[in-house]
Amino acid sequence: MxxxxxxxxxxxxxxxxxxxxYVDGKFFCYTVEREWKNNEGYVSCxxxxxxxxxxxxxxxYGDCYALEQEKLGVTRYGPSQRTHVLMHVANKASQLAGxxxxxxxxxxxxxxxxxxxxxxxxxxxxxxxDGQSTTLEIVNx
Numbered sequence: 391m392x393x394x395x396x397x398x399x400x401x402x403x404x405x406x407x408x409x410x411x412y413v414d415g416k417f418f419c420y421t422v423e424r425e426w427k428n429n430e431g432y433v434s435c436x437x438x439x440x441x442x443x444x445x446x447x448x449x450x451y452g453d454c455y456a457l458e459q460e461k462l463g464v465t466r467y468g469p470s471q472r473t474h475v476l477m478h479v480a481n482k483a484s485q486l487a488g489x490x491x492x493x494x495x496x497x498x499x500x501x502x503x504x505x506x507x508x509x510x511x512x513x514x515x516x517x518x519x520d521g522q523s524t525t526l527e528i529v530n531x
Contacts, residue, residue: 391519393443393526395421395490397435404503406483407435409528411492413518419492422505424483429463431472432487436528437462443477443526445519451478453516457490457526479512481505 397409407423427434439462446456446466455477456466463471472488480491481504492512493505505511 391522391524393524395526395528396531397438397529398531400425400503406503408496408503408505409531411515418515418518419494419511420496420505421490421492422480422483422486422503423490424486424488429471434488436464436472436475436488436490438528438530440525440527443524445521445523446476448474448476448478451476454478454512455519477512477515479509481508 391414394412395409397407400408407425409421411418411421423435424433425435429437439459441457441459444456444458446454448454457475458465464475465473467473476489478489478491480486481499482502484502491505491508492515494507494511497506498504
């Protein structure tokens with residue numbers, strides 16, 4: 391199983407980075423991240439590239455997935471430029487600290503552009519992945 395996250399241009403004045411997640415070439419859901427801030431930890435979206443997408447147990451988010459790509463400075467535990475870059479439940483970019491969140495559609499939450507129904511979408515993705523490691527490629531459309 392291969393995952394592809396295609397980011398699309400975000401309109402001026404909208405906070406966040408949005409994309410579409412494909413599983414084996416088929417659209418699965420939308421995603422939200424923070425804006426690009428030169429790969430700065432906890433405030434930047436994830437750099438484009440191909441990542442190992444690994445099952446992970448987070449003290450804060452429970453079962454989720456972590457991204458790793460040493461050449462891009464992203465590992466689960468460090469030492470590296472970015473650690474604990476996860477995919478977990480969240481609706482708005484402001485709820486993320488350098489991670490990615492899935493949702494079934496796009497809309498607004500409390501006046502902020504967001505993905506909608508993140509928890510349900512995340513659970514569907516977890517069921518689909520069934521604890522298996524895979525790859526996640528991130529590209530800008």
